Amino acid sequence: xxxxxxxxxxxxxxxxxxxxxxxxxxxxxxxxxxxxxxxxxxxxxxxxxxxxxxxxxxxxxxxxxxxxxxxxxxxxxxxxxxxxxxxxxxxxxxxxxxxxxxxxxxxxxxxxxxxxxxxxxxxxxxxxxxxxxxxxxxxxxxxxxxxxxxxxxxxxxxxxxxxxxxxxxxxxxxxxxxxxxxxxxxxxxxxxxxxxxxxxxxxxxxxxxxxxxxxxxxxxxxxxxxxxxxxxxxxxxxxxxxxxxxxxxxxxxxxxxxxxxxxxxxxx
Amino acid sequence: xxxxxxxxxxxxxxxxxxxxxxxxxxxxxxxxxxxxxxxxxxxxxxxxxxxxxxxxxxxxxxxxxxxxxxxxxxxxxxxxxxxxxxxxxxxxxxxxxxxxxxxxxxxxxxxxxxxxxxxxxxxxxxxxxxxxxxxxxxxxxxxxxxxxxxxxxxxxxxxxxxxxxxxxxxxxxxxxxxxxxxxxxxxxxxxxxxxxxxxxxxxxxxxxxxxxxxxxxxxxxxxxxxxxxxxxxxxxxxxxxxxxxxxxxxxxxxxxxxxxxxxxxxxx
Numbered sequence: 001x002x003x004x005x006x007x008x009x010x011x012x013x014x015x016x017x018x019x020x021x022x023x024x025x026x027x028x029x030x031x032x033x034x035x036x037x038x039x040x041x042x043x044x045x046x047x048x049x050x051x052x053x054x055x056x057x058x059x060x061x062x063x064x065x066x067x068x069x070x071x072x073x074x075x076x077x078x079x080x081x082x083x084x085x086x087x088x089x090x091x092x093x094x095x096x097x098x099x100x101x102x103x104x105x106x107x108x109x110x111x112x113x114x115x116x117x118x119x120x121x122x123x124x125x126x127x128x129x130x131x132x133x134x135x136x137x138x139x140x141x142x143x144x145x146x147x148x149x150x151x152x153x154x155x156x157x158x159x160x161x162x163x164x165x166x167x168x169x170x171x172x173x174x175x176x177x178x179x180x181x182x183x184x185x186x187x188x189x190x191x192x193x194x195x196x197x198x199x200x201x202x203x204x205x206x207x208x209x210x211x212x213x214x215x216x217x218x219x220x221x222x223x224x225x226x227x228x229x230x231x232x233x234x235x236x237x238x239x240x241x242x243x244x245x246x247x248x249x250x251x252x253x254x255x256x257x258x259x260x261x262x263x264x265x266x267x268x
Numbered sequence: 269x270x271x272x273x274x275x276x277x278x279x280x281x282x283x284x285x286x287x288x289x290x291x292x293x294x295x296x297x298x299x300x301x302x303x304x305x306x307x308x309x310x311x312x313x314x315x316x317x318x319x320x321x322x323x324x325x326x327x328x329x330x331x332x333x334x335x336x337x338x339x340x341x342x343x344x345x346x347x348x349x350x351x352x353x354x355x356x357x358x359x360x361x362x363x364x365x366x367x368x369x370x371x372x373x374x375x376x377x378x379x380x381x382x383x384x385x386x387x388x389x390x391x392x393x394x395x396x397x398x399x400x401x402x403x404x405x406x407x408x409x410x411x412x413x414x415x416x417x418x419x420x421x422x423x424x425x426x427x428x429x430x431x432x433x434x435x436x437x438x439x440x441x442x443x444x445x446x447x448x449x450x451x452x453x454x455x456x457x458x459x460x461x462x463x464x465x466x467x468x469x470x471x472x473x474x475x476x477x478x479x480x481x482x483x484x485x486x487x488x489x490x491x492x493x494x495x496x497x498x499x500x501x502x503x504x505x506x507x508x509x510x511x512x513x514x515x516x517x518x519x520x521x522x523x524x525x526x527x528x529x530x531x532x533x534x535x536x
Contacts, residue, residue, distance in 0.1 A: 132398040139426065140433050157447045158407065165408050171443040178442040179425045179435050 007229055007251040008267040013049035013204030015081075015195075015223065016040075017213035018056065020236015021257050022073055025161070029067050033235050035258030037072040044074065046265050051202040052080045053195070053211070055154040055188040055218070057124040057169070058103045061085070081198035083153035083188035084109035087122055089197070090187060096149060098122040101138045101172075103129060120149035123176065123184070125156075125169045135172065142180045150176055154188040156218075189215075190222025199226070210251075212260055214238045221248040231260055275497055275519040276535040281317035281472030283349075283463075283491065284308075285481035286324065288504015289525050290341055293429070297335050301503050303526030305340035312342065314533055319470040320348045321463070321479065323422040323456040323486070325392040325437070326371045329353070349466035351421035351456035352377035355390055357465070358455060364417060366390040369406045369440075371397060388417035391444065391452070393424075393437040403440065410448045418444055422456040424486075457483075458490025467494070478519075480528055482506050489516040499528055 016022065022040070023030045043050050052075065056064055061080045068075050084106055091098055097114045100107060102124035110122075121138045142148040156168035173184045188194050199206055206227035213219020214236030223230040232238060232250040235257075243253065254260040284290065290308070291298045311318050320343065324332055329348045336343050352374055359366055365382045368375060370392035378390075389406045410416040424436035441452045456462050467474055474495035481487020482504030491498040500506060500518040503525075511521065522528040 128400055130400040130403070132396055135398070136432070136434055139435050139439075143426070143433060157449070158411070164404070165411060166404055167407050167443065167447050171407075171447040174446040175435065175439040175443040179439040181425070 005252075005263050005267060007231075008210075008264045010208060011048065011210050011229075011264060011267070012208040013051070013202045013210075014043060014264070015051050015053045015198050015202060015209060015211045015228070016257070017189075017211075017215065017219050017236075018052050018054040018068070020214035020238070021212060021233055022052075022068065023071055024236065025159075030071070032071045032073070033256060035256060037074075039258045039261040040073055040075065042261050042265060046268060048264070048268075049202050049204055050079060051198055053189065053198040053213075054080065054082050055156065057083055057106055057153045057188075058127065059105045060108050062108075063105060078201075081194070081201055083194070084124070086194055086197055087151055087153060087187045088113055090151065090185075091120070091122075096120045096151075098151070099138060099141050100124075101126050101129065101134055102153070103127055119145060120151060121176070122151045122153065123169060123173055124153040126172070127166070130167075130172055135175070139176060139179050142176060142182070148180050148182050150180070150182060150184040152184040152186050155184075155186050189218045190225070192222070192226055195223055195226040195228070199228070210260075210264070212254075212257060216242040216245050216248050216250070220250045224248070224251075233257060233260065273520075273531050273535060275499075276478075276532045278476060279316065279478050279497075279532055279535070280476040281319070281470045281478075282311060282532070283319050283321045283466055283470060283477060283479045283496070284525070285457075285479075285483065285487050285504075286320050286322040286336070288482035288506070289480060289501055290320075290336065291339055292504065293427075298339070300339045300341070301524060303524060305342075307526045307529040308341055308343065310529055310533060314536060316532070316536075317470050317472055318347060319466055321457065321466040321481075322348065322350050323424065325351055325374055325421040325456075326395065327373045328376050330376075331373060346469075349462070349469055351462070352392070354462055354465055355419055355421060355455045356381055358419065358453075359388070359390075364388045364419075366419070367406060367409050368392075369394050369397065369402055370421070371395055387413060388419060389444070390419045390421065391437055391441055392421040394440070395434070398435075398440055403443070407444060407447050410444060410450070416448050416450050418448070418450060418452040420452040420454050423452075423454050457486045458493070460490070460494055463491055463494040463496070467496070478532070480522075480525060484510040484513050484516050484518070488518045492516070492519075501525060501528065 022036045023032045099118035152173040155170035211223030211230040220230040229251040290304045291300045367386035420441040423438035479491030479498040488498040497519040
């Protein structure tokens with residue numbers, strides 16, 4: 001056994017963030033992080049359960065998985081927990097009929113949801129669909145509701161693409177919150193309920209699961225609040241100052257996913 | 269003298285809000301509120317000083333005054349205090365070179381300002397210019413600055429046009445504030461400095477001036493914080509619940525501008 005690796009004991013399943021852990025987004029859909037595809041294979045060969053837990057909302061899970069498989073990751077659609085399906089469950093439970101302001105490629109995820117006569121707005125990273133007209137339409141629907149319900153698929157501030165930084169869904173969420181004087185309900189990390197649904201799909205209780213991510217607050221903090229252990233990788237959006245975060249302290253740091261898997265498999 | 273009209277004594281100048289006091293915005297540029305054009309003429313004939321104090325940022329003062337004159341108001345450009353010229357003074361004082369995200373019709377107000385190599389962003393009610401690309405560009409410039417400066421021409425939530433409600437500049441201000449983790453500097457009502465510049469143009473000290481507006485917070489509250497008296501008219505965006513506002517209490521309510529002028533002129 002390795003010294004100081006008590007955090008790796010008694011684990012039966014892993015939740016993995018995707019962007020910044022499996023691959024770096026960028027030109028032509030991104031590039032895999034060295035050793036990550038092999039690490040996924042080793043997890044599966046070990047008998048550990050595995051589930052991806054992502055805030056990706058610019059594509060259906062089918063298209064997202066197609067991209068990951070093309071990069072060499074042995075992943076199936078059932079192994080992806082993403083905000084859109086979680087939002088669909090919430091909509092069904094509460095009898096909500098959404099007006100969608102989302103990316104065109106995400107719309108098929110809502111195929112089975114009644115969208116007539118909307119009584120809520122679902123906001124995703126709509127990218128080019130964030131037009132002046134579309135934002136005004138979402139706003140008008142919200143202020144026209146007796147009790148406005150805004151469901152936001154994440155609350156990120158911004159992200160980086162090859163042609164520069166882009167405002168993420170959280171910025172547009174704040175615009176609508178202010179205009180309507182309401183609070184959005186966030187579906188996706190770091191919402192506790194989202195991690196709980198990922199754990200349910202993983203089929204492992206929180207005390208036997210480890211979350212591995214590059215976001216100190218959304219991945220590590222969110223998972224720990226659900227009673228899971230959580231590691232921060234030093235890839236993706238990791239910055240050295242994360243190691244002095246005033247509120248969140250990971251159970252351990254690892255250089256990358258491959259190193260995390262090395263340690264965990266040695267403890268089995 | 270009329271009973272209970274002590275608020276109207278010892279006045280030498282009036283600051284008037286425009287939309288909701290002089291006219292109601294709407295189809296074909298709006299319609300004058302009954303008695304308001306005559307009231308402006310009576311103020312001028314009385315020898316009282318008069319200045320309009322508006323948050324209008326969809327047109328230059330020249331075009332705004334042209335519209336008012338076409339509706340019968342005897343107003344000159346020098347009698348309008350608006351956010352864009354106030355922003356220009358602030359930019360010059362602080363050596364700021366703006367990137368403009370504003371309405372096309374407002375751009376001439378910034379003709380004399382150096383806009384090369386921007387070190388701040390000026391945000392107005394850009395309307396159709398609030399595109400995904402333009403918002404990302406403003407965001408990228410801000411996060412690329414060592415000390416990001418965002419100047420917002422107002423902070424309204426929304427307004428009504430004939431084809432429906434529209435998100436106002438405040439919603440987009442909140443989006444950029446959240447994405448950049450900064451606070452915007454607001455130029456326009458209810459900023460104290462903006463009222464002070466209107467008073468300077470009026471040429472009357474605050475204790476001898478009365479503000480007349482339809483917005484309980486932005487007009488009435490803002491003016492009172494500068495030591496002025498302030499009336500709320502029951503026209504424009506006035507709602508009966510304003511009379512129970514938890515924080516702001518006007519010096520008096522009047523049914524409209526004409527009634528306010530009746531009372532003030534009787535006290536001269």
